[in-house]
Amino acid sequence: MDTGSIAWGLTATALVLFMTPGVAFFYGGLVKAKSVISMMMMSFGALGLISVLWILYGFNMSAVGSPTQFAGNPFSDFGLGQLAMGETGSIDLLGATYGATFAIITVALISGAVADRAKFGSWMIFAGVWATLVYFPVAAWVWGGGWIMKLGETLSLPGVIDYAGGTAVHINAGAAALALALVLGKRVGFQKGITKPHNVPLVLIGASILWFGWFGFNAGAEWLNGLANVGIIVVNTLGATAAAILAWMLVEKFKDGKATSVGAASGAVAGLVAITPACANLEPGWALLLGAVAGAVCALAIELKFKLGFDDSLDVVGIHLVGGIIGTLYLGFFAIGTGLFTGGDLGQFAVQAIAAFSVLVYSFVIAYLLGLAIEKTIGFRIKNEDELAGIDTSVHGEEGYALERV
Template sequence: MDTGTTAFMLCCIIGLTLMIPGLALFYGGMVSVKSSVNMMMMTYGAVAVVGLLWFVFGFSVVFGDSIGGLFGNPTDFFGSSGLFSPDGSTDQTSYSGLPILLFSLFQALFACITVALISGAVADRMKFGAWMVFAALWAVLVYFPVAHWVFAFDGVVSEKGGWIANSLGALDFAGGTAVHINAGAAALAVAIVLGKSANFGRGPKPHSVPLTLLGAGLLWAGWYAFNGGSWLGASDGAAFAMVTSFLATCAATLAWLAVEKVKDGHVTGIGAASGAITGLVAITPSCGDVTPMGAILVGLVAGAICPLAVGMKERFGYDDSLDVVGVHLVGGVIGTLMIGIVGSADTVQGVEGLLYGGGLDQFWRQLAAAAAVLAYSFVVSFVLAMILKATMGIRISPEDEETGIDARLHRDPAYELV
């Protein structure tokens, strides 16, 4: 055991945990005052159910010995067995200098936050019970297998790992594919099955821009732990990932505001918050593979394209309420592909992209990984949503939607309005 590594990861876990209220505030401020509590409860509910599933068998499905490169053996660490020992006498109690049980908690928060991201696409109109069932099933059938593909390397926790990390050789430092493309594709599928809200096309009606900006700030702070902590140690790699994360976020925020100014004639608080999250999303897969100048380019590209992608929902008629598709799916794809374009041998992982003389070799690997995750997540998510729609129902009634979910379903309004 390395006490410095363990202390660093304990701090990162605290930072990741702050992303839970951060996401709840970010989403909760963007919806109507009539459904703010419901929106925030979707985040907390997803964390609770996915967190339990992770420690029962999720870690094993992700990091257990691979079955065909598709998923880990769920019995290897079932019930977190073999991951802890009071005297450190078992073989699997440490990984990269830290207690493997702590590594499991770090990865559990990745799973929880990924599932919670999807909720932004179903704001104001999905039954809370249906959401909880969907969150549990999606974690088991989609996130756990995809995380195995991307994060399970041969010979690290188990002998054999996932196909994207080992056979394909695509790079994903902290979850552009497993987290953002995965959640964004699922958000698109569920939004299509749910249908449009009563207010679709009238523009967003955030009830509290300050809450959204506060949430974005907490997410920004927690993202240092998300990206830097993925290096699993207080090292040059972690420092590099944090710096590139900061630069891409600044660049994306400015690019988003510039697009807003040109397109709409003004800049907004929601735009600033969305731009920051876009930069964080895009740099997540590439924070260890691009130089500081490359990180700025990643942020500028994502910050310029994602606000245009957000506007596509009205053109194509899918109601992605809080722009999960435009920010996380599109931003995740941009960040994943940019590794193959501006990846540099001077970074901590040392992969050269097209602009650094590496040709298209890494680019096609990144494209294949993004396409595979997107297709798998969308298809399974769509089928899951359709099954829930046909069995327990997933959408609230028009009357409840008009009155507000908080008052009708939770009896717990965000504010006492007199």
């Protein structure tokens, strides 16, 4: 492999790793001031824990030898010692590290659904077990030779397209977020407008870091392909995101009379989520349309929690689950050469739908059962009085803004 491709692989790995602190900033700015430490610690906790688990056994589980295999053997190369000593060990370890960054951010995304009310220790237990039972196997299904990767071949249809994680990352995390929101219940006084973002600039910084890192997220795997498709991936990552910002702000203007900066940041994330599975398989014009659709629909979808009565604190369901489904199914209509309106038939839509909803159901069920088990044993939710007093001081003994009077 040429040194340029290796350099891009290293750069992309760093970019995607940087996205998890971006999530921490984005989520941290959205919560109230006395919850910012707790919110950001969930992302940093996931960064530490999932990195260790991935090296110990998660990477082993993320590839299978047969589509009938649930996951790889976690003990086949415990700690990656054999991989490191292989003939291509340096390249293989870089690929393993790149894969770790996806596992980390997928887990971190879930935390936004339980902002203001989750125990940190319980969150860490959930994160480790959910990654083991859900993310590592699903990564094998989608990218590691598993049943989703081979679904088209099995059904004599086009193969499932999920270039960078519409199913494995966003639908997976969004479904788990919905499950945890239901298990932990509503915040004290839950209603529309219960809290306002305490630090809007922090939200915008986080969204900017995410967009920056997403070029590594979407185009990063091209280091293994000689950068053959990098052009269409980066222009689609730019275009869909930009269109989603405009669409979200337009919906806000018509619905509430004002376009907000938080809405623009949320629209950017919605566009990034939707283009993730589709970035290498859409013409740029169709990517713009996808971004516009995702931005508009997600701007409306975040209101569902008030109508349906679940407290998804930071709209993980409305943005990541809904946006991931939109991007995954959209390929059934507009994927280059195989979409219904771009030279194909409904076969592409069929395999996309099977993959999307299978991951959704599996992730939701496991997350719900796991969250419920934690809640019924050691407890997952903090006490109401601690929530009202401030989760940062009660759980971490810190304050986000310890200002002294002079």
